[in-house]
Amino acid sequence: MNVKVDQYVDLKPHNTMGISCFARYLTRVTSEQQLSEVLLWAKAENLPVCPLGEGSNVVFSGDYEGLVILVAITGxxxxxxxxxxxxxxxxxxxxxxxxxxxxxxxxxxxxxxxxxxxxxxxxxxxxxxxxxxxxxxxxxxxxxxxxxxxxxxxxxxxxxxxxxxxxxxxxxxxxxxxxxxxxxxxSKVFESCLGYGHLQKEVLQEAGDQPVTGQLVSDVICRIRNAKLPSPEHLGNAGSFFKNPVICDGHYKELLKTEPDIVLFPAGNGRWKLAAGWVIEHCGFKGVVRESGAGVYKHQALVLVNHGSADGQAILALAEEIQQAVRERFGVLLEREPRVY
Missing domain, CATH: 3.30.465.10 (Uridine Diphospho-n-acetylenolpyruvylglucosamine Reductase; domain 3)
Structure with a gap:
């Protein structure tokens, strides 16, 4: 095989949550031919494989006893x-x-x-x-x-x-x-999509008398995201950790009786999408830090963070704690977004 395979590699640099754990084998492929070669090798060795890009949507619960493939096919x-x-x-x-x-x-x-x-x-x-x-x-x-x-x-x-x-x-x-x-x-023709009120407000304010451009929309969204979300370089995270749960109209009306300020959005067909960050915050988790180093970002409750020492088990334990609290108060089960290995 013409592709280099390393053994017992720390995956901390390869996941944005900053979890330190080890892959039994790790390789990097830059073409379909190389990918085919390493997959054949993994099959011969009876190894599970974990394709990985930048590791921004994964949580490693422990060491990975297989082959991690860094997919670096570009162009x-x-x-x-x-x-x-x-x-x-x-x-x-x-x-x-x-x-x-x-x-x-x-x-x-x-x-x-x-x-x-x-x-x-x-x-x-x-x-x-x-x-x-x-x-x-x-x-x-x-x-x-x-x-x-x-x-x-x-x-x-x-x-x-x-x-x-x-x-x-x-x-x-x-x-x-x-x-x-x-x-x-x-498309070669720009058509703005500014359905979110705060986005539209900021874009139009930034544009002033000039036409709205795709570059401007991108710049404003980058600014908004940078203000809301921590950079993994400074604080380990996998972005939004939970999906926004969707509930039926009857559930929505019941919640309004006890949670009149609840934040929801129409999801079509008589359903409503709950703002997961809002329900997590109102269960008291925003900004919490556990002794393990696992925490919830102080500016956005939807983001679980690693303050440097947390392992995957600690992150998942905090996630389960949040899920239980939200289920007990709001009657909904938050579904994790990141994939767990």
Missing amino acids: CETTESNGRVLVKAGAGENWHGFVRWALDQGLYGIENLSLIPGCVGAAPIQNIGAYGVEIKDVFHSLQAMDVTTGEVISLDADACQFGYRDSVFKGELRDRYVITSVTLSL
């Missing part, structure tokens, strides 16, 4: 189709860097997803979304390699079964494929 290709521009990006491209690159090319549709941490390959797994836009809105297709056979397949949006922070890769196809590239359908 962008563009083709025009029916008035749209199809952009094929390697799974290892940094997501925010890709968004800014697209803006520099005069391509629009993902500017609202600026500064979301992670790589391009992880975007469809999570169906990342922010400020009224989800990856599914511009998704065209992806390529992925079968972990067992090495076969490369192509999946369109229907096959990916996108849902709220969800896809087929978190269900039926979990652990079966490694995404190698993602193709998005972007």
Whole structure:
């Protein structure tokens, strides 16, 4: 095999939660050919595999007794189709860097997803979304390699079964494929999506008498996110730790009797989306720090943080404590966003 494989590697530099644990084996691939080689090797050695981009949406609960594959396949290709521009990006491209690159090319549709941490390959797994836009809105297709056979397949949006922070890769196809590239359908014409009131206010205020541009929307969103979320370089975190729970209209009306100030948003079909950060804060967790080093960010209760010494078990224990408190007070179960290994 022409790909280097290291043994017993500390994964702390490879996960934004800053959890120190060890991978039995770790390798880095920059092409589909290299990925195919290491997958064949892992199969021969009967090892589980963990594909990893920038580790921004994972929690390692302990040492990983398998092969961690750092997917570093990069590059962008563009083709025009029916008035749209199809952009094929390697799974290892940094997501925010890709968004800014697209803006520099005069391509629009993902500017609202600026500064979301992670790589391009992880975007469809999570169906990342922010400020009224989800990856599914511009998704065209992806390529992925079968972990067992090495076969490369192509999946369109229907096959990916996108849902709220969800896809087929978190269900039926979990652990079966490694995404190698993602193709998005972007526009050469900018159309702003400013459905969130505070975003619209800040963008229009910043624009003044000038027209709103995609670059401006991206810049404002970056500023908002930087103010709300800690940088993993200074405080370990995996971004939003829980999904916003969706409840039915009857549950919503019952909650209003005891929680008249509760923050919700219409989710369609008589359902409501609860602001997870709000319910966590009102259960008294905002800013807490446990002796283990696990904590909740002081400026945003939706973000669990590592103050330097917490391991994965400590982070997950705090998450379970939060889930129990929220379930007892609000009757909803918060679902974790990060993947646990």
